[in-house]
Amino acid sequence: MNIKLSYNWIQDYFKTDLSAQDFADRLSLVGPSIERIEKFSDDFVFDIEITPNRVDMACVLGIAQEANAAFSSSEGKFFNPFAKFNYSKFKQGFSGLGQNFEISLLSDGATRYIAVAFSGVRVGPSPDFIAKRLTAVGIKTINNIVDISNYVMLELGQPNHIFDLNRIAKAELKMKRIEKPEKITLLDNRTVRLEKGDLVFIDGDKRLVDLCGIMGGSLSSVVDQTETILITVPVYDKLSIRRTSMRLGIRTDAAVLFEKGIDEERSEWAVKLLCDLLSKYAGGRPASEIWDFYPEPYKPIKIKSDYQRIVELIGVKISRDQIKTILERLGFAVEIDSDKFVITVPFYRKNDIATVQDIVEETARVYGYHKLPSRLSPFVLVKADEKIEKVFEYQSRVKHLLADLGFNEVMNYSMTDEQTIKKFREDVNNYLKITVPISKRLEYMRQYLFPSLFDNAVANQGFVDEFKLFELAKVYFKKPLVEELRLSILTSADYYYQQAVVRHIFESFNIYDYDFVQSQYSFLASRQADIIVKNKVIGFCGELKESLPDTKVFSVSEVNFEALVELAVKIKAVKPLPKYAVIKFDLNFELTDNLKFSDIKTTAFKHLKNLYDLEVVDVYKNKRLTIRFFFTSFDKNLTEEFVKKQMRKLVDLLGVSDKFNF
Amino acid sequence: MDISDYKQRFDQRIKQKLSKSELEALKVEYLGRKGIIRQLFSTLAGLSSLDKKKVGQQINEFKFYIEQKLSELNSKLVEPTQEFFDPSLPKIKIKKGSLHPITYAVEEISSIFSKISFVRMSYNEVEWEFYSFSALNIPADHPARDDVETFFLDYPEDKKYGHLILSPHTSSGQVREMLRLKQPPVRMINIAKCYRPNWDTTHTPMFHQFEGLCIDKGINITHLKGTIDYFVKQYFGENRQIRLRPYDFRFTEPSFEIDISCAVCSGTGIYNEEKCRVCKSGWLELGGSGMVHPYVLRSGGIDPDIYSGWAFGFGIERVFLMKEGLQVDDLRVFYSGDLRFLSEF
Numbered sequence A: 001m002n003i004k005l006s007y008n009w010i011q012d013y014f015k016t017d018l019s020a021q022d023f024a025d026r027l028s029l030v031g032p033s034i035e036r037i038e039k040f041s042d043d044f045v046f047d048i049e050i051t052p053n054r055v056d057m058a059c060v061l062g063i064a065q066e067a068n069a070a071f072s073s074s075e076g077k078f079f080n081p082f083a084k085f086n087y088s089k090f091k092q093g094f095s096g097l098g099q100n101f102e103i104s105l106l107s108d109g110a111t112r113y114i115a116v117a118f119s120g121v122r123v124g125p126s127p128d129f130i131a132k133r134l135t136a137v138g139i140k141t142i143n144n145i146v147d148i149s150n151y152v153m154l155e156l157g158q159p160n161h162i163f164d165l166n167r168i169a170k171a172e173l174k175m176k177r178i179e180k181p182e183k184i185t186l187l188d189n190r191t192v193r194l195e196k197g198d199l200v201f202i203d204g205d206k207r208l209v210d211l212c213g214i215m216g217g218s219l220s221s222v223v224d225q226t227e228t229i230l231i232t233v234p235v236y237d238k239l240s241i242r243r244t245s246m247r248l249g250i251r252t253d254a255a256v257l258f259e260k261g262i263d264e265e266r267s268e269w270a271v272k273l274l275c276d277l278l279s280k281y282a283g284g285r286p287a288s289e290i291w292d293f294y295p296e297p298y299k300p301i302k303i304k305s306d307y308q309r310i311v312e313l314i315g316v317k318i319s320r321d322q323i324k325t326i327l328e329r330l331g332f333a334v335e336i337d338s339d340k341f342v343i344t345v346p347f348y349r350k351n352d353i354a355t356v357q358d359i360v361e362e363t364a365r366v367y368g369y370h371k372l373p374s375r376l377s378p379f380v381l382v383k384a385d386e387k388i389e390k391v392f393e394y395q396s397r398v399k400h401l402l403a404d405l406g407f408n409e410v411m412n413y414s415m416t417d418e419q420t421i422k423k424f425r426e427d428v429n430n431y432l433k434i435t436v437p438i439s440k441r442l443e444y445m446r447q448y449l450f451p452s453l454f455d456n457a458v459a460n461q462g463f464v465d466e467f468k469l470f471e472l473a474k475v476y477f478k479k480p481l482v483e484e485l486r487l488s489i490l491t492s493a494d495y496y497y498q499q500a501v502v503r504h505i506f507e508s509f510n511i512y513d514y515d516f517v518q519s520q521y522s523f524l525a526s527r528q529a530d531i532i533v534k535n536k537v538i539g540f541c542g543e544l545k546e547s548l549p550d551t552k553v554f555s556v557s558e559v560n561f562e563a564l565v566e567l568a569v570k571i572k573a574v575k576p577l578p579k580y581a582v583i584k585f586d587l588n589f590e591l592t593d594n595l596k597f598s599d600i601k602t603t604a605f606k607h608l609k610n611l612y613d614l615e616v617v618d619v620y621k622n623k624r625l626t627i628r629f630f631f632t633s634f635d636k637n638l639t640e641e642f643v644k645k646q647m648r649k650l651v652d653l654l655g656v657s658d659k660f661n662f
Numbered sequence B: 001m002d003i004s005d006y007k008q009r010f011d012q013r014i015k016q017k018l019s020k021s022e023l024e025a026l027k028v029e030y031l032g033r034k035g036i037i038r039q040l041f042s043t044l045a046g047l048s049s050l051d052k053k054k055v056g057q058q059i060n061e062f063k064f065y066i067e068q069k070l071s072e073l074n075s076k077l078v079e080p081t082q083e084f085f086d087p088s089l090p091k092i093k094i095k096k097g098s099l100h101p102i103t104y105a106v107e108e109i110s111s112i113f114s115k116i117s118f119v120r121m122s123y124n125e126v127e128w129e130f131y132s133f134s135a136l137n138i139p140a141d142h143p144a145r146d147d148v149e150t151f152f153l154d155y156p157e158d159k160k161y162g163h164l165i166l167s168p169h170t171s172s173g174q175v176r177e178m179l180r181l182k183q184p185p186v187r188m189i190n191i192a193k194c195y196r197p198n199w200d201t202t203h204t205p206m207f208h209q210f211e212g213l214c215i216d217k218g219i220n221i222t223h224l225k226g227t228i229d230y231f232v233k234q235y236f237g238e239n240r241q242i243r244l245r246p247y248d249f250r251f252t253e254p255s256f257e258i259d260i261s262c263a264v265c266s267g268t269g270i271y272n273e274e275k276c277r278v279c280k281s282g283w284l285e286l287g288g289s290g291m292v293h294p295y296v297l298r299s300g301g302i303d304p305d306i307y308s309g310w311a312f313g314f315g316i317e318r319v320f321l322m323k324e325g326l327q328v329d330d331l332r333v334f335y336s337g338d339l340r341f342l343s344e345f
């Protein structure tokens, strides 16, 4: 959260001659980060970032307390007017006052609640210094009562609320949780719908008079005629406040403070300051006793830690005395017995200090992180997961290979929409679904990458005349629950080009034992195949049924990349170079349903003696082709007759000998 | 006629500018089957054997002279009928591919950390609440665990691990890496996609982070500082400085926000006598880091009284843009698949 505070105001608690810029720069390195400084007449306004654990700093007093630690005593003097404040004595001053009111609370709704009535107040304008300071930090002045309430919140970080006691029916306040949806009109006249569980106060006529911790209701608010008020200083259950505030989108300063979890002790100072200011600037006087609900009073927290452990974790030997001084200036009490430290945590830090690591942080930040040396972490050998390492290596290789072939890499969201899933004839029930998606477009986890690539092509129509896209990303399955790394490629070319790219990848990974076998995916047109490597289907390849006006055909492939990498070989076994003459033999084949290229290749390598290699040298209409066979022996020169014999064997085995005559 | 006369006449003929066809004709006239050289040789028949040898040699020299001259002229010939040729014409296009900018950043980051013996790992993106939150000291009621901050998946809740979510940070890899190694030392760099329900010009619901984790005996704040300083100098440049500011994260204690000095104004906050537009008074926010919280070490089965460690998690989109000094008005362009943007890389 961010909070705006005035530098003059901070000076009430921390008197210093430092320039606003110096103060901000140096404080930011030690504690709260002052992100912006703006000049406001003779004052400066700081915009301060407060981390969630340090809500105690979200006020003038809190910043002054930090400044006390950040600066030396010669640079500034910290003054806490409440240091010697005695609450029980203060309370006694109200005894015997007779204004009646009744409050009932829910035990899970608040951890502390202080209330006191004031009478004879006169609503009017605020004194100048209050108006000016509030205006400086961007809070609109309303009247002295409301302004004082805000002023105390900013000075002590304690949200509070002032009711017009006469506008609360029967002077009864009853805390409750909303059971069925109800409407409330707030101070700023907006009406909101409350839902089950929201924390509110109702009055004696069961009217909603307050939306706890977020904003008061208009029914009981202070108006121009107000004379008797009920000052309340609550500490609400932080989760209830957060839930309601987030749902309604009403992010008042009070709500933001409450949901971070403010401490209960500072409520006492807040009541004191409210009473003082209301007496002085609104002409009010105490009318009731102080009503205080505080079921579990604070007990000081003590941390025992070892000096050696503290300096070991910081990495620099800061002296015992220096640690003590730093902690004391932050408000801790420190006892040292040789290496043993007993540290008492100030009440306003009870929610964030518990361990020696916390003490290390307090010490090191005030000592100065910039004073710590920089050391590389000691070198050690940690065993990598070899399988994962190999995947990373090949991931990089395939990406560069494809980019070198003219492909564009895209990264798409891992989520997709129902329409896309259905378009590619898949069942959404098998998909992992986000319970609260931010958009219908990102609702289901992808199980295929290629539909996203097709969407990319659609989106880029007109900018590009040739598509060569790829994506390497995970897909996510529900049954069973697994993630799979996939490589998908889309081109605006036909099946054969796509297949060539896939083969090129395989061969550059030294995978040669692959095959493409007719498949039946419903989202692909008839030219499609399962990609088989070492008898395992690791993906598919084919032409999409979908096309675009400018592009008649799109082909895609998608493979399980981890399975592919597992089969990849870094350096293939090198074929010995031929020693004797290589004899070439060209043969023309006509492919049929029973005679596929892969049949010829497999049979040839399996059965022909001295076959060194073969390659396709010509293809006509995807059906007739010329294959060149290379024969050689490592012992002797082969004869023409030997090669012919081998080739005759091949056509015999393939059952097509009747078509040849050689 | 003497051979020298022939030579003189030949020289006269080639003094004038000759076209290719004229040169061809000249070649036929002298060297052709019925050409002058042939005729000269035919005159040898009537000579004595001594003269035959002498004159024959002269004719041969003359023949060689002609051949040489003609070939010289031929090579100098500018052919006016030749096809038009512009060597600068880009007639054939070889399509240039591109890698996604994030790929470049990931590769560079991995290599910087591999030099100092950090192992690159990869963990699940669909993750259990346990690893993303509970094990990291983020209690069940923490705001980060709201469905407005984290994507939850519609999947049966696990008794031990809670709900299934999309990991909102790479820190879920911390405890997983501790459990993988069973005991320190740990030196990990985890790079992964992360997900959070924000979608505007400065946020995308999917983004990338890289997470550094180092656990060992005697690890302290100075090691965190030194390692991040090393990374910053390698990735951004030797003259960049870092600073640590106090911050608050549930899974580190102490926690820091890391800033790096601005390259535009050299860390002064002033550029061209005006306030630098790129940074906040000379510094840019890099990301969060801290000393691994004892609770987190315990979640990974490591005794915090013996071991300590540091961790950081930075956004890759962010460091990439900071390094390249790119002004991308709308971060969503990274994942829009817009080829006009992607082909720039």
Ligand SMILES: [Zn+2]
Residues within 6 Å of the ligand: B262, B263, B264, B265, B266, B267, B268, B269, B270, B271, B276, B277, B278, B279, B280, B282, B283
């Ligand atoms: Zn700058």
